[in-house]
Amino acid sequence: MLDNRKVISERKKKIQRILRNPRIVWGGLVIVVLLFGAVFAPYLSSKDPLKQNLLSRLMAPQGFSGPHLLGTDSLGRDIFSRILYGARISLTVGFLTVIISGVIGVMLGLFAGYYKGKTDSILSRAADIQLSIPVIIMAIVLLAMVGPSVFNIIMVMAISRWMLYFRLVRSLVFSLMASPMIDAARVIGVSRRRLFVKHLLANLWTPIIVVTTQQMAQIILLEATLSFLGVGIPPSVPSWGMMVSQGRNYIETAWWVITFPGLAIFVATLAINFVGDGLRDFLDPRRRF
């Protein structure tokens, strides 16, 4: 029998080792701050992110000495407030997209790796074909056609990114299927569903989590880029990419309008990438992703 106390102390050691990795700690800290800002946006800023005030347009950042910490945009809206509410959009869209594309990609990858043959070759060809058009170009064409909305951007990005999970899971399942563990499971008559969940999926969590973290950063960047190009989040919702695009006309006179939202995108992506890299090095010391 497994000694329960031993398992717990093993886990404790693992957590301690993670906490000693500076990239995971600092990146994680920034993510926590961003999440906190997104969740408690109404309490952190008394300003309505949508409220226009043409009397106080393009006001320079005032720091803590005035009402507008990071200044106001061309319609007099508070930039700090808009960044906090923009974090809600970016993080929600990123999270949902990663989940949806992950579920699609992992499931198809499991099928392709398990059934091989025709199933595998059809799915693999589909992935190859989709990879032959860069994601941004595909997303621009699709989104320009269906129109900008939060739902549309999540669906389009999820559909454009399932292949990365698919390829990873497929190749890992191939190697797992060759292991004696699977033969043993089959010999004792494990059901197919149980085999998928308990034997295959259970051994794939580590790489899936690493890829998900890296994907999350890429998707936040992609969403910001599409919103900047005017095909992503609709202009009525405060989003970081759209704020940069709205600030470009005032770049010569009001640098802060364009600078701060972009900085928010940069910091969020950087923090998630740090955690992703840290996790990858931690979980896969050979660094071969």
Place this chain on the structure above:
Amino acid sequence: MTLYILKRLGQALVAMFVVALAVFLLIRWAPGDPARLMLPETASKEEVEALRVRLGLDRPLPVQFGWFLKDLVNLDLGTSFFYNRPVAEIIGLHFPRTALLGGVSLVLSLVIGIPLGIIAAVKEGRLADFVAMGFAVIGQSVPIFWLGFMLVLVFSIKFHWFPTSGTGTWQHLVLPATTLSAFTMALISRLVRSGMLDILGEDYIRTARAKGLSEALVILRHGFRNLMIPVVTVVGMSVGVLLAGSVVTEAVFAWPGVGLMIMTAVSARDYPLIQAFTLFVAFVVICVNLIVDLLYVYLDPRIRL
């Protein structure tokens, strides 16, 4: 080998057909009528309908697709709704500008990315590695459109060194190329680093060191030569990344290449131009992948196809 190339070309044809069909259907199923967008607001229903007939948009989809394929086989990509000129001509006009921007960016990212990756690998775990990989993670995290504007803010508006947008002189190229190369530079340095780390663990490197070669010779002669495979891989990957990045960079710097062209095309519902451009991109990416795979055989005789 010949058989392999033929097989790959066959697969490429199938891929191009699927891309053509998918894009064709997607843009036609989506809401938005090109005829309506081409005519002024005041145009009557009859005028819109007449234009739809002239463009062939009133016919059933299979018929339209049949025409499209027939023209495609004759290497005719169709006529742009928006520009009212052959699509091939429009792409031929815009693509060289994107190719110039992308080419300069690729050279820039190779010239900086490769040494950065090698240094990081040789000094693994030390300060140089830390700094180089710090640059790389920044390059992969910065939104390139914002980077472009920040460069404009500092180097155009504050110091007046380079123009803010447009094309013409080499000065016009500096900021867009720097912006576009940020991501690929990061990608290249990271992959070169991991490739070099693999090479440095090989037996022949130990042999070279054991026979008393200087460390510089070991790295430059035995290491660098074998680095060609990861470099070719990453250059292949970069082509697609640069094409996608050029859409954003061109939007920031008003660089009149295919990126700006496709943005105009999608908002005008210019079906022939959208179809031709996506096919063109798929063609370029598929060709690059094939060339990369063939180069592997040339670079490493152990690889069999």
